[in-house]
Amino acid sequence: MTDAFAVDVDNVSKVFPKGNVTALDHVSFRVRPGMVFGLLGPNGAGKTTLVRILSTVLRPDSGTAKVFGLDVTKHDDEVRRMIGLAGQYATVDENLTGSENLKMVGRLSRLSRVDARTRSGELLEMFGLSDAGSRPVKTYSGGMRRRLDLAASLVARPPMLFLDEPTTGLDPQSRKDLWRVIEELVSAGATILLTTQYLEEADRFCESLVVVDHGRIIAEGTPADLKATLGETVVAISFADASSALKAAERLSDLSEHPLFVDGEEIELTVDQGPKITAEALRRLDAAGIEVGGIVLREPSLDDVFLALTGKRTDANDGTEPPAPTKKRGK
Amino acid sequence: MTTTSLDAIASPSLPEGGSLRWMLANIATIAWRNLMAILRIPELLFFSTLQPIMFVLLFRYVFAGAISRPGLDYVAFLMPGIFVQTVCFGAVSTAIGLADDLQKGLIERFRALPMSRTAVLAGRTVADVCRNVFVIVVMTIVALAVGFRPTGGALNYFLAFLLMLLFAFALSWGFAFVGLAAPSAETAQVMAFPLLFPLTFASSCFVPVQTLPSWLRGFATYQPVSQVADAVRQLMVGNNKLFPYPFAHEWVAALIWTVGILVVLAPLAVRKFRNAI
Known part of the structure; x- marks a missing residue:
């Protein structure tokens, strides 16, 4: 050895x-x-x-x-x-x-x-x-x-x-x-x-x-x-339709140094100061007259790492669903 | 969970010892583990013993009248055949058990352990021999109860017993191969039966081969299950008149088949195991 x-x-x-x-x-x-x-x-x-x-x-x-x-x-x-x-x-x-x-x-x-x-x-x-x-x-x-x-x-x-x-x-x-x-x-x-x-x-x-x-x-x-490739918090904001999401993305893209992702009617941005940035985002959206459907703050998941690394979501499951525990054969 | 200090690491100073000694110890451990499974699921042992008993009763009381011919004591003819058929069917459990272990990932654990590769299979086939001892003893009692009289004597009966165990052991290796090739335990079972049916039913187990159509008679006479059934029958009831084929001693042919199957299929199964996954 x-x-x-x-x-x-x-x-x-x-x-x-x-x-x-x-x-x-x-x-x-x-x-x-x-x-x-x-x-x-x-x-x-x-x-x-x-x-x-x-x-x-x-x-x-x-x-x-x-x-x-x-x-x-x-x-x-x-x-x-x-x-x-x-x-x-x-x-x-x-x-x-x-x-x-x-x-x-x-x-x-x-x-x-x-x-x-x-x-x-x-x-x-x-x-x-x-x-x-x-x-x-x-x-x-x-x-x-x-x-x-x-x-x-x-x-x-x-x-x-x-x-x-x-x-x-x-x-x-x-x-x-x-x-x-x-x-x-x-x-x-x-x-x-x-x-x-x-x-x-x-x-x-x-x-x-x-x-x-x-x-x-x-x-x-x-x-x-x-x-470091991610922020501390993921802010996910959903809108009534995809065009609102795109409009919102334009107005919010400078909020974080990390990339912003648009996924249908939802946008996601990873930020370092969650609450402060969120408040700023909502102010801007309100000023622009874009109605917010929902807003979620969460810690970055593996999925977000993948999103940041590859620009796409993991195409397996979301990582929270365990596979069936016993059935197994060399795949 | 306690906070006992975890001495997880130590130098890998495992005892060396002879590898043959460890292989035998590994076989014993795996055989023990498989036998525990049989004991822990008594329902399985009960019903797997019940099935051959049903066969005895079925042929003894339902088919015997139709199959019986003048000069043929059907009970004496049938019982050795049923014994052999039972140990053949029992070999399927080798395939099912191994396929199940593979499916559940246990084989994977064994593969990552510094144990003998052969022992995983040999432990299974040895356990199946032990199960067969139990099954044949139970069947002997049932056979005696329905009027079977082994006239060949105790020594010959014992030799017949040993021959069946050895033949079943050889077959187990063949079915170990099937089990390793099968994607699941259920599939192993359905894969095994097309192999077993011609061997056990197109044989001298239940009917004298002279009664079979000529195209089938050749196969039925010389195939291994018939030869073993004939040998067991000769040893148990010692009535040579029933057997048409030309060997003087049926057990010689039976033994050649048994050893031949073992020598060919056991290494094949071990090779399959080494290469599987």
Whole structure:
């Protein structure tokens, strides 16, 4: 392990022959050890494909991917000993209990029976599942399954963790619980590659990130860099018709240094001082006699990042709808 | 959640040990996991055992009158056939189980673990052997109750039992391949039956092959399920007169088929598994 990078992805491409989908198109990035690295993008951007390649589940068509200097296709067995994988689809065995699931993963990760049992107990406690540990997983809630899945990825104490949308589809409380665990892992010094659809999540954990869309990296840097491309607040104003929206856009375009978008009867501008600019916008519209249908102020979402980066909306869903949790097959 | 310190990282100093030892340990773990699933869904075990019992009763009491011919003790003829048919149908569960694991993403978890690739499949087929032991024992009891008398003796009955288990094990590998090729558990099931029906029904399981039309007789005589059924029948009831084909010992042919299927299909299934997804 002389390589200075925990993850080194160099020019990786992957095409799925079925439907001729280019999942990854010459993707390159590097992750330093001990870092939380974010892979941000909408559904279908290629995040999961990348994680599957790095966790040796899938082979790239071209390019090389290394984990701690080991090529994932040539030294897959060694790589598997150093990684933990937790997916957005909680892959735990429904028919086994929580404790049995962890013991199974322990045994399959070459722990002795005694160690597997001890580790299972530790992790159940750590994830607040001690009481549920002896119940079959089919009785678990979505949040509990996700915690168990994350626990399973930690059984062998891997130095590299791949967390693939760990909080997608979770309720706010479960999401906060998971965040706490991720924070603990971070302070324990694990290297984490985290994929997410949520800007908030990336902002909270990631020192550095890449934004992927259609299998390409469209932006990279720190969350601060990314946000700098946006304002602090998105002001969305709707009008009676599209022509009013266009007229309004003309009068408001100088309000912000960030671009203004017109979408049918609605305009959106990202600004740094939400309330002040909003008041000014309303004054101008009133003076011009343009009637405002509605006005919404919100924090920029991933969608807004995409809008700013690409000038178009993400064409997957809006990032808030989780996919069906269980049905899954290599796409 | 507690704030127990998380010693997430450690040097990856996993025990080395012989890889064969770990493969066997992995097979045992996966087999255990699959057997737990059977025990945790008792309804599935109950109804999957009920179905062969229904077959016994159906052929014994409904069709026997029509199929029976002079000089043929149909119960003695039928029971070994039903046993073999049952273990063949049971092999479908290998396909369904694997397809289900794939669909639910469990296989993905296994693939990312430093475990033996072969063990995922072998753990499944070994668990299916254990299930078959249970099924054949139950069926033996039912068969005895409806008037089946194994005249071949205890040792031969035991050998027949072993032959069926081995044949079912070999078939499981074939159906493991089907399960890996199927996009879902439901599809795995419907993909398996067109393979199974000709093998089990165009066979000597239920009727003497002499009664079949000549174009079908050749296939029905020499195909693996017939050969195994004939061998099991010979061992269980020891009545050679019913069997037309020229091998002196039916079990030799049955064994050749069984080993042949295993040697060809097991590596194919493992290769399919390595390349799948």
